[in-house]
Amino acid sequence: MGTNPNSLESLVVQADHFIDPRTGGVVPPLQPSTTFARDSNYELIGGLRYSRYGNPTCIQAESLLAKLEGGAEARVFGSGLAACASLLETLKTGDRIVAPQVMYHGLQDWMRRLAKERGINLAFFDQSDPAALAAAVAPGATLVWIESPVNPTWDVIDIAAAADAAHRAGAILCVDSTVAPPVTTRPLELGADIVFHSASKYLNGHGDVLAGVLVTRVADARWKEIGLVRGLMGGVLGAFEAWLLIRGLRTLFLRFERASDNALRIARHFECHPGVDSVLYPGLESHPGHTIAKRQMTNGFGGMLSLCVRGGEAEAQKAASSLKLFLAAASLGGVESLVEHRASVEGPHSVVPKNLLRFSIGIERVEDLIADLEQALAKLG
Numbered sequence: 001m002g003t004n005p006n007s008l009e010s011l012v013v014q015a016d017h018f019i020d021p022r023t024g025g026v027v028p029p030l031q032p033s034t035t036f037a038r039d040s041n042y043e044l045i046g047g048l049r050y051s052r053y054g055n056p057t058c059i060q061a062e063s064l065l066a067k068l069e070g071g072a073e074a075r076v077f078g079s080g081l082a083a084c085a086s087l088l089e090t091l092k093t094g095d096r097i098v099a100p101q102v103m104y105h106g107l108q109d110w111m112r113r114l115a116k117e118r119g120i121n122l123a124f125f126d127q128s129d130p131a132a133l134a135a136a137v138a139p140g141a142t143l144v145w146i147e148s149p150v151n152p153t154w155d156v157i158d159i160a161a162a163a164d165a166a167h168r169a170g171a172i173l174c175v176d177s178t179v180a181p182p183v184t185t186r187p188l189e190l191g192a193d194i195v196f197h198s199a200s201k202y203l204n205g206h207g208d209v210l211a212g213v214l215v216t217r218v219a220d221a222r223w224k225e226i227g228l229v230r231g232l233m234g235g236v237l238g239a240f241e242a243w244l245l246i247r248g249l250r251t252l253f254l255r256f257e258r259a260s261d262n263a264l265r266i267a268r269h270f271e272c273h274p275g276v277d278s279v280l281y282p283g284l285e286s287h288p289g290h291t292i293a294k295r296q297m298t299n300g301f302g303g304m305l306s307l308c309v310r311g312g313e314a315e316a317q318k319a320a321s322s323l324k325l326f327l328a329a330a331s332l333g334g335v336e337s338l339v340e341h342r343a344s345v346e347g348p349h350s351v352v353p354k355n356l357l358r359f360s361i362g363i364e365r366v367e368d369l370i371a372d373l374e375q376a377l378a379k380l381g
Contacts, residue, residue: 156289163191259303
C-alpha cells in the first residue's frame with residue numbers, strides 16, 4: 001500500500017517509469033504470444049506457460065493498476081462482467097450478497113440469476129438512505145457490494161462506514177469504483193477489501209477496449225480462488241487489449257480532470273433550469289451526498305451526471321433525441337460525451353426515474369455541450 005498518492009500521476013504517465021531493457025524504448029511493448037517456451041532443462045524461461053493464465057503485457061497492466069489503487073495485486077479480465085462473475089463464483093450455496101437497489105443493471109441481473117439458480121441469498125438496500133446498508137448487513141453476510149457514486153442516480157455511499165458494517169458482519173466489501181477511479185477515490189484505503197472497475201470506462205478512456213479489473217487489499221485464499229476461476233474459465237484480458245489499457249491509463253489524470261471540470265460547469269448551469277426538475281451530481285453543494293463525496297473524492301467529482309427532465313418520460317426521450325453533439329450510446333468515461341435514457345436501457349427491473357437522462361461528460365469544449373443541451377431542452381416548449 002506504500003505508493004505516495006502525490007506521485008501517482010507521474011507513475012501512470014510514465015507507465016511506472018518503464019524503459020525497455022533491450023532497446024531503451026519508453027513505451028511498454030506488446031507481447032502477443034499465447035504460449036511460452038521452456039529451456040533445455042524443461043524449465044519455463046520466463047515463468048509463463050500459456051496466456052490463459054497470464055501474459056507479460058497483462059502483468060504489466062496489473063502491476064500498474066495495483067500501484068494506482070494501493071493494493072497487493074490486480075487481475076485483468078476480458079470484460080467487467082467477467083471480473084464480477086469470477087468474484088461471485090467464489091460464493092457458495094447459502095451465502096448472502098448485500099447490494100444497492102440502484103446499481104449497474106447487468107451485474108444486478110447476474111446476482112438475481114445466482115439467487116435463483118444457485119441458492120445465493122440476495123438483499124438489496126436503499127442506497128439513498130445512509131442507515132439502510134448497516135440494517136441490511138446482518139451477521140452471516142458474505143459479500144457486500146457497493147458503488148459510490150451509484151449509477152445512474154449518483155447517490156453517495158460512505159465507503160468507510162460500509163467497510164465497518166461489512167466487517168462487523170463477517171463479510172468482505174467490494175467497491176465498484178468505475179466512475180471514481182484512483183485519480184480521486186482509493187477504496188482500499190477506506191477499508192474496502194476488493195476494488196472493481198469496468199476498465200472499458202475511465203481507465204481506458206477511449207472506447208476501444210472491453211476489459212475489467214479487480215484489485216485486492218490482501219492476496220488471501222479468496223483472491224487465489226479468483227485467479228483459479230479466471231484461468232479455468234479463460235477470462236483473462238487479451239494482450240492487445242492490455243496494451244491499449246496501459247496506453248489509456250497514461251492520460252487518465254488529464255482526462256478525468258477535464259471531464260470533472262466540464263461536468264461541474266454543466267451541473268451548475270442547469271441546476272435551476274426551467275426545463276429540468278433536478279440535476280443529480282455529487283459535486284453540487286445541494287447534493288445530499290456532497291459532504292461524503294467531498295471526503296471520498298479528493299480530486300474532482302467525475303464526469304457522470306443525470307438530469308431529470310421536467311414533464312416525464314416522453315419529454316426526456318425527446319430531449320435525448322434532439323441532442324446534436326452528445327452521442328446516444330451506452331458506456332461512460334470516454335473522451336466523447338454520451339447520453340442515455342437509462343430506464344429504457346435497464347429493462348423491467350429498473351427503479352430509475354422515467355424522466356432521467358444519464359450523461360457521460362467528455363472532454364469537448366464545455367460551451368458547446370451546454371449549448372447543445374439548451375437547444376434540446378428548448379424544443380420541449
